[in-house]
Amino acid sequence: MSLIYFTPGPSELYPSYRKHLLMAMDLQLGSINHRSDSFRKIYKYTDEQLRLLMNIPDTHQIYFAASATEIWEKLISNCVELESFHLTNGSFSNKFFDFAKLLKKSPKQYQVAEGEGFDVHSIEIPESSELICTTLNETSTGVRMLENDLKFLKQKYPQKLLCSDLVSIAPYANIDFSVVDSVFFSVQKAFGMPPGLGVWIANKACLDKSSQLHAKNIHIGAHHTLQSFYTNYLKFETPSTPNVMAIYILGKIAADMNQYGIQQIRDDIHKKSDLIYSFAEGHPDFHPFVRLTEHRSHTVAVLNTIHPAKQTIEKLQEKGFMIGSGYGVNKHNQIRIANFPSTSFVDLQKMLHGL
């Protein structure tokens, strides 16, 4: 039986995914050379559609890596000499912090409990921190930051680089690129594609920092350095053979989203998000994990559940819906519901009815 996936990624494929995949096959895109005009046109098209969708100005370049996890490593390696500063409140923001330690930096963190959000006004970041690392939507706990938090941080610390992990929130997040130096995401969340592609958006300040580190003989990596990305980007090429089919399909899905309208996508998500949280607040068996409504994610809702999560998940699966379990220590007592553009209000109503 076919299922509708409300899992927080990999997730339900975007309705037009299959159509674009078949077209990519008909165009033999799995065989084309990545140093050909055919590929350059694909890169350029996807670049244009993403810029339109996410309002990305030409101060920032768009690069294609394999995953957001890979980008964690490359961003730290290329933009931090000694110290990054991390806002952490869950498994993924903490892994980003851990990566900095594994990469032999001396990262610092401002940590709040899982399920809590940040009051950015109360965060003091040391002079020595070079890069502020934020996670706009902590997928493990369903806590969001506000786009305005990024603005506040950049205005308070204009000399530092500021990045934001947009996994599970792009393209819903309405980012002001004048206040962030780099953002990144993977496509298996709200873009409704299978995993295998990460998107890294970075400006000249990141590139310059990478060049400075390289000049100082600091290890910035060999594969997927910002220099190698940038040099190739100028020709709409990639440093090595990329996931060409996924880059093509991402462009087409971004175009579909542009046609539908990003504001409509956001409105849909708000409407569905209201439905999930009001359902949970009115149901004896579920309760939103995140206490303060302003910290509750619109794209990944995490609910405490009285019954074992496994039982709830299996019950729904029999009815044709797949939702996620809690993450880590909350695997058994929480469920996670993705609220991405690929699933409709009606699908969500049916799924919640089955809970």
Place this chain on the structure above:
Amino acid sequence: MSLIYFTPGPSELYPSYRKHLLMAMDLQLGSINHRSDSFRKIYKYTDEQLRLLMNIPDTHQIYFAASATEIWEKLISNCVELESFHLTNGSFSNKFFDFAKLLKKSPKQYQVAEGEGFDVHSIEIPESSELICTTLNETSTGVRMLENDLKFLKQKYPQKLLCSDLVSIAPYANIDFSVVDSVFFSVQKAFGMPPGLGVWIANKACLDKSSQLHAKNIHIGAHHTLQSFYTNYLKFETPSTPNVMAIYILGKIAADMNQYGIQQIRDDIHKKSDLIYSFAEGHPDFHPFVRLTEHRSHTVAVLNTIHPAKQTIEKLQEKGFMIGSGYGVNKHNQIRIANFPSTSFVDLQKMLHGL
């Protein structure tokens, strides 16, 4: 018009690729969780089929990365403290060497001219070199090493790690895994898949070396370290969300190849290879670039051409065939013809007839 791709990668898709892709879609593999039993079964199946196809013993683990280029970086980072030793004779073996420099190691190389092969008996490798890096099939020049060369190197230098880049030659190469510590390849060459997946095969000696470097506080990376791969491999999982669809399809294509028979695949390649080189030797406009027949690759034939390569390529394209240009400085005066399992003897005959 649909083309038959004889390009040295990305290349013609394996005949069953489309069928497996559609099945992957029907199974909704683009949406499944990579920490689920569904995914673990896929990983296990692909692992089993690759082991059968390439005769990989359980001394070696099979990991999935994004590309062979990524694996260059990870292999050097995880298995070299100070010095790797590279056999170089073309663009790709040289890039592998360059990666070691970018990663702040002090690599040494034994270099021969492009188009030349190696007499491994004459190579002296310093005591200080920790990892011997070979490229079994130099895709830029169509020069091969022999599987026996690996045996010779390992017997002469049993204390050193030995790795071989099998890009554009796996699964044709008949590797004795008792003499190599690590091999790797990407799937867009002889496996006939679109790009987006790299396969890294490594044994415990590589893992131990990585652990030693980590214990010495040496930078081995954060994403896709051998430890993170190995720990997850024990559960048939991956460190982060991988290209699930490609892992599934690789297993299915390996199974198809197993059913057809690896010896039959090798025989086909030999027969087609003989056809290409005898054609070139009998044709006034083309000549094999590699002088010694024993150094000529069976899977990527490089031919000098009297006419500009572009002209030859465009002529063939009008007839429904795509071949590759020369690489780098030889872009205009050479053509490259891939001889992978995806194209038949009859296709090859027709293509050569059109030259």
